[in-house]
Amino acid sequence: MYFIQHIxxxxxxxxxxxxxxxxxxxPLTGENELISPDYKNYIPVAALRRLSTILxxxxxxxxxxxxxxxxxxxxxxxxxxxxxxxxxxKFLVTINTVSGDILSPTAFIQSTHNTISGQISLDLKNxxxxxxxxxxxxxxxxxxxxxxxxxxxxxxxxLVGAADEAIPFLERLxxxxxxxxxxxxxxxxxxxxxxxxxxxxACIQAxxxxxxxxxxxxxxxxxLAANNCSFQDLDLILEAGSDFKSQAKKHYSFLKYSGFYQxxxxxxxxxxNDWLIKNGDDKTILIVNNLESNKLGLTLIxxxxxxx
Amino acid sequence: MSDLKENLxxxxxxxxxxxxxxxxxxxxxxxxxxxxxxxxxxxDALEFIVLLDSNYGIKIADPNEGKEIFQSVNTLAAYISKxx
Numbered sequence: 001m002y003f004i005q006h007i008x009x010x011x012x013x014x015x016x017x018x019x020x021x022x023x024x025x026x027p028l029t030g031e032n033e034l035i036s037p038d039y040k041n042y043i044p045v046a047a048l049r050r051l052s053t054i055l056x057x058x059x060x061x062x063x064x065x066x067x068x069x070x071x072x073x074x075x076x077x078x079x080x081x082x083x084x085x086x087x088x089x090k091f092l093v094t095i096n097t098v099s100g101d102i103l104s105p106t107a108f109i110q111s112t113h114n115t116i117s118g119q120i121s122l123d124l125k126n127x128x129x130x131x132x133x134x135x136x137x138x139x140x141x142x143x144x145x146x147x148x149x150x151x152x153x154x155x156x157x158x159l160v161g162a163a164d165e166a167i168p169f170l171e172r173l174x175x176x177x178x179x180x181x182x183x184x185x186x187x188x189x190x191x192x193x194x195x196x197x198x199x200x201x202a203c204i205q206a207x208x209x210x211x212x213x214x215x216x217x218x219x220x221x222x223x224l225a226a227n228n229c230s231f232q233d234l235d236l237i238l239e240a241g242s243d244f245k246s247q248a249k250k251h252y253s254f255l256k257y258s259g260f261y262q263x264x265x266x267x268x269x270x271x272x273n274d275w276l277i278k279n280g281d282d283k284t285i286l287i288v289n290n291l292e293s294n295k296l297g298l299t300l301i302x303x304x305x306x307x308x
Numbered sequence: 309m310s311d312l313k314e315n316l317x318x319x320x321x322x323x324x325x326x327x328x329x330x331x332x333x334x335x336x337x338x339x340x341x342x343x344x345x346x347x348x349x350x351x352d353a354l355e356f357i358v359l360l361d362s363n364y365g366i367k368i369a370d371p372n373e374g375k376e377i378f379q380s381v382n383t384l385a386a387y388i389s390k391x392x
Contacts, residue, residue: 045328046347049325102367105354
């Protein structure tokens with residue numbers, strides 16, 4: 001078991017440093033803005049001026065986790081689908097429009113995906129293993145599996161997270177490269193995992209990713225069976241779409257609450273953790289990340305005080 | 309020269325994202341780098357090289373010159389006046 005010691009999200013919901021995000025959770029409309037904390041409380045002003053939204057969110061959520069659990073992280077694993085889009089766009093526009101031999105270095109340095117975990121490590125002054133994973137819509141699940149492997153290796157306090165940022169250009173891809181009815185949003189969720197129970201309420205029982213275009217219903221059934229579980233045992237299904245709505249006792253499409261960003265299944269973990277805090281009788285939650293038609297990410301969340 | 313210095317201050321604020329500053333906050337002779345001045349760092353030094361190239365057409369051939377040129381707005385303005 002991998003116990004969730006703490007979890008923080010910065011999203012278009014009022015989700016940062018809240019006792020329970022379900023208290024204020026509402027389906028998003030296109031009008032909802034990112035609800036940003038005062039980043040100056042977490043990042044020095046001199047550094048803040050260079051950081052785009054995705055880096056501000058990631059560093060702030062990570063620092064909030066660090067403050068809560070106090071001990072230094074033994075590893076940092078981050079998932080991002082599209083990475084630092086603001087700086088990528090800025091750099092590409094500069095290449096296309098600026099004459100001269102020299103390009104501004106800041107946007108280039110901060111346009112790479114691995115800036116995210118690297119910058120978090122720098123800001124936390126953490127010298128342990130850090131890695132940024134990018135696997136489109138399964139980026140978070142791959143980072144999570146990395147974190148679980150770190151615990152299996154004997155690491156005690158593991159930071160896992162995901163972050164993606166929206167830029168206006170994404171609207172031009174709607175209907176062609178990106179199919180979604182949901183508004184494009186930004187979001188970051190970071191959680192601290194440990195092999196020790198501590199004061200945690202929920203744990204990650206298992207996480208699996210599937211990159212093949214096979215029958216999703218079969219894959220879910222096999223995943224549940226491998227974890228001594230069935231659809232009847234699930235109290236809640238959190239799903240990107242609604243393929244498994246008819247098989248669920250309770251069902252929410254997490255994209256209605258997170259908006260569309262490819263690593264939003266990380267926010268579903270926050271929803272699951274806080275659901276188990278709020279609903280004392282519920283025990284098992286399945287997160288189905290079927291955001292992309294040919295990929296599947298499955299995460300099983302369990303209440304700690306119940307035998308799996 | 310004073311117009312050049314005011315333009316430089318505005319360009320420095322924009323290029324380096326010094327959102328909380330106005331040109332009036334930057335003294336002509338105040339050090340740009342280090343804790344006693346604006347607190348700029350090595351990435352900002354690279355941004356200065358880009359600024360001189362793109363805004364004034366000046367290329368710094370010897371990076372070691374930067375330490376002298378980028379001391380303050382006064383030294384920057386003097387270098388631009390001499391080399392433009």
